[in-house]
Amino acid sequence: xAQEKSTTLxxxxxxxxTPKKFKLFLVVTIVIVIGLYIAAVxxxxxxxxxxxxxxxxxxxxxxxxxxxxxxxxxxxxARRLLETWNMALFSTTIxxxxxxxxxxxxxxxxxxxxxxxQFMRNFLxxxxxIPEVILAVLFVATVGIGSVSGILALSVFxxxxxxxxxxxxxxxxxxxxxxxxxxxxxxxxxxxxYGVMPQxxxxxxSYALYVLEINVKASVILGFVGAGGIGVIMQQxxxxxxxxNVATIVFLTFLTVSLIDFISNxxxxxxx
Amino acid sequence: MYPNGHQGLxxxxxxxxxxxxxxxxxMSGAGKSSLxxxxxxxxxxxxxELLIDNENVLAFREKKLxxxxxxxxxxxxxxxxxxxxxxxRNVMSGRLGHTNTFRSLLGLFPxxxxxxxxxxxxxxxxAEKAYVRADxxxxxxxxxxxxxxxxxxxxxxxxxxxxxxxxxxxxxxxxMKDLRRVSKEDNLTTxxxxxxxxxxxxxxDRIIGxxxxxxxxxxxxxxxxxxxxEEIYGRPIKDDDLIGSEEA
Numbered sequence: 458x459a460q461e462k463s464t465t466l467x468x469x470x471x472x473x474x475t476p477k478k479f480k481l482f483l484v485v486t487i488v489i490v491i492g493l494y495i496a497a498v499x500x501x502x503x504x505x506x507x508x509x510x511x512x513x514x515x516x517x518x519x520x521x522x523x524x525x526x527x528x529x530x531x532x533x534x535a536r537r538l539l540e541t542w543n544m545a546l547f548s549t550t551i552x553x554x555x556x557x558x559x560x561x562x563x564x565x566x567x568x569x570x571x572x573x574x575q576f577m578r579n580f581l582x583x584x585x586x587i588p589e590v591i592l593a594v595l596f597v598a599t600v601g602i603g604s605v606s607g608i609l610a611l612s613v614f615x616x617x618x619x620x621x622x623x624x625x626x627x628x629x630x631x632x633x634x635x636x637x638x639x640x641x642x643x644x645x646x647x648x649x650x651y652g653v654m655p656q657x658x659x660x661x662x663s664y665a666l667y668v669l670e671i672n673v674k675a676s677v678i679l680g681f682v683g684a685g686g687i688g689v690i691m692q693q694x695x696x697x698x699x700x701x702n703v704a705t706i707v708f709l710t711f712l713t714v715s716l717i718d719f720i721s722n723x724x725x726x727x728x729x
Numbered sequence: 730m731y732p733n734g735h736q737g738l739x740x741x742x743x744x745x746x747x748x749x750x751x752x753x754x755x756m757s758g759a760g761k762s763s764l765x766x767x768x769x770x771x772x773x774x775x776x777x778e779l780l781i782d783n784e785n786v787l788a789f790r791e792k793k794l795x796x797x798x799x800x801x802x803x804x805x806x807x808x809x810x811x812x813x814x815x816x817x818r819n820v821m822s823g824r825l826g827h828t829n830t831f832r833s834l835l836g837l838f839p840x841x842x843x844x845x846x847x848x849x850x851x852x853x854x855x856a857e858k859a860y861v862r863a864d865x866x867x868x869x870x871x872x873x874x875x876x877x878x879x880x881x882x883x884x885x886x887x888x889x890x891x892x893x894x895x896x897x898x899x900x901x902x903x904x905m906k907d908l909r910r911v912s913k914e915d916n917l918t919t920x921x922x923x924x925x926x927x928x929x930x931x932x933x934d935r936i937i938g939x940x941x942x943x944x945x946x947x948x949x950x951x952x953x954x955x956x957x958x959e960e961i962y963g964r965p966i967k968d969d970d971l972i973g974s975e976e977a
Contacts, residue, residue: 587743633809634822637875638771642799642826650834651822655814 494707518700532691541686542713544604545672548611553665555612556619558600561649563620564627566635581624584617589675592682604685607676610723614675620725623657624662630656663728668723673717677710738763738774738942748916750909752929755793755939756963757952761922764939765888768920769801770794777925781886799826802879804889804908808871812864816874819863823878843879849877851913853907869900876908880915887912889921893928900973901925904933925972 498504561567563577589610596606635652643651680688687710694702738760745751753761753977765796766772769781770786776899780784786797802823810819824842832838850856851900853873860868863874872892889908893901909932923929928957929936937945938961948958 459780461881516884631812633805634811635807636771636880637803637805638773638822638825640798640801641802641823641879642795642797643822644795644825644830646830647822647825647833651814651818651825652811655818659814 463537464599468518480723520600522700523704523707525701526708527699527701528705529708530702530705534687534706537690537706538709538713539687540604541680542673542678544607544611544676544686545669548608548615548676549665549669551608551612552619553661554666556615556623557661557728559616560623560627561653563624566628566630566632567645567653580618581620584613585621587614588660589614590682593679595683597683602683602685607679607684607686610679610684612670615672617637617669618671619664623661626660626664628655659688659728663725666728670718670721675713677714708711733927739776740943743937743944743947745918750912750919750932750934751922752921752923752933752935753935753937753939754923754926754929754958756924756962759939760942761924761939763891763942765890765920765922768862768886768888769798771803787936795826799882801886801888802884803883804872804875804879804887806891806894808868808873808875808895808908810871810878812862813859814863815852816863816866817843817846817859819874820850820859820878820881823880823882824884845883845927846877848881850874852880852911853866859950862915866920867900868896868903872896872904873907876904876911881913882894885918887917887919889919891922894924901928901972910936925970926966927971927973 492629559577563574563581565574568574568577592610592613593607596609600609601608631652634656636649637650638652676684676686677688677691680686680690681692683689688704690704691706694700694706741764753764755761763772768775768781768786771788774787774812777787779787779799781797789797812821813926814822821838821842824838824846826844828838829908847856847859850859851874855866855870855873855877858874863871866874886948887908892908893904896904905928911917921932928955930950933950936946936957937944937950938957940961940963942969945955946961950959955966958970
């Protein structure tokens with residue numbers, strides 16, 4: 458019986474799970490990708506031994522320079538962190554208000570004109586391609602050093618993100634109720650207020666919180682270009698080689714950002 | 730006529746009288762929905778005229794169109810309520826066409842409109858659910874909310890596009906009874922799409938049969954026989970075409 462089976466198998470044409478051509482294509486692709494990685498290592502001089510040596514230096518830096526943190530510096534750090542939080546809060550609020558009309562203008566089921574819709578979409582895309590640090594540099598140059606320029610930069614940047622996220626939510630709403638309001642003679646604004654808004658409200662709140670998280674982290678960096686917040690003293694203390702103060706900043710910032718993330722995540726969990 | 734060249738409706742020539750309860754029957758794809766949706770211009774016929782009170786609604790633009798729609802209420806198969814909104818808010822959204830945009834955006838409806846809405850909820854028997862979220866209600870209750878919404882709109886005409894197609898037979902009968910009762914009480918012209926022939930027989934004053942986009946029957950309920958339906962469906966009547974009696 459078994460003998461019979463194997464002879465018939467030998468006579469049959471062999472089948473391959475993966476076609477031969479595709480196998481070749483896979484191998485070539487993998488070789489090319491690995492080659493690109495190797496080229497990247499040479500260009501950046503990121504040889505493995507350097508990375509391993511770097512680890513040791515980092516370890517020594519943490520042990521010798523960062524420890525112990527200067528706890529008497531805590532008050533200054535706390536005040537700057539509060540400023541950072543306020544920057545994030547203001548800019549998120551401004552962005553949330555700005556993003557709402559923008560997102561309706563960038564939703565295909567609200568704006569019927571194809572050109573207007575495409576224009577808004579592209580506008581939002583461009584808005585989001587400018588990194589917030591660049592925006593901060595621009596605002597520092599125009600309105601001066603301080604947290605106002607940071608708030609402006611973050612508002613513009615996060616309005617772009619929010620508008621994009623919300624417009625996608627708007628496009629996914631149940632179209633039935635919108636039809637019902639149109640069929641009863643409601644105009645566009647009424648369709649938005651009574652058909653769309655109640656459907657998107659939980660996601661809107663959730664995205665706003667998410668953007669708040671992003672803004673808290675982003676506003677830490679903005680201080681480096683003079684746009685206010687914790688980054689300002691971070692850069693200052695780094696320049697003065699006061700690593701004990703830097704340690705305090707890093708520690709407290711880490712704690713605060715984690716706490717905000719945690720609370721925001723819990724709140725968002727309840728919204729969805 | 731649709732852009733793909735498929736002709737949805739052809740040679741339709743109907744006159745619907747004030748206060749009539751008309752049921753349109755026909756198989757899926759016969760053009761029932763297109764016919765009903767042409768009346769409030771949710772779809773726009775490419776040719777012909779559609780007169781309501783001697784005005785050709787096919788010529789209406791933006792403002793006139795909205796005005797027309799405030800006078801023509803619509804009930805949908807899927808109820809089309811905002812699920813996250815309270816029943817009362819959903820009912821009040823029927824009032825939007827009559828309400829100043831600015832006031833409506835702030836939710837400042839006149840008290841008499843709220844009275845009207847609550848009264849209509851009472852008429853369909855679900856006033857106690859006014860502050861409940863719409864998605865907490867059963868299908869039959871949701872369809873009653875949408876009837877209350879359409880009544881609060883105070884239209885002259887009600888269009889109902891397969892209003893009971895998503896409901897079970899006993900609930901379907903209750904919803905149809907409510908619909909017929911309120912439309913007679915307010916003397917509203919009502920046009921309903923149905924595909925169950927026994928339901929059509931039970932509730933209609935007049936039946937219009939559509940087949941392949943053409944009217945193949947139009948007459949009062951007294952003239953309708955089983956042969957009429959066989960003509961409309963183009964085949965013998967089967968059990969599937971019947972929803973069954975109320976006790977079912």
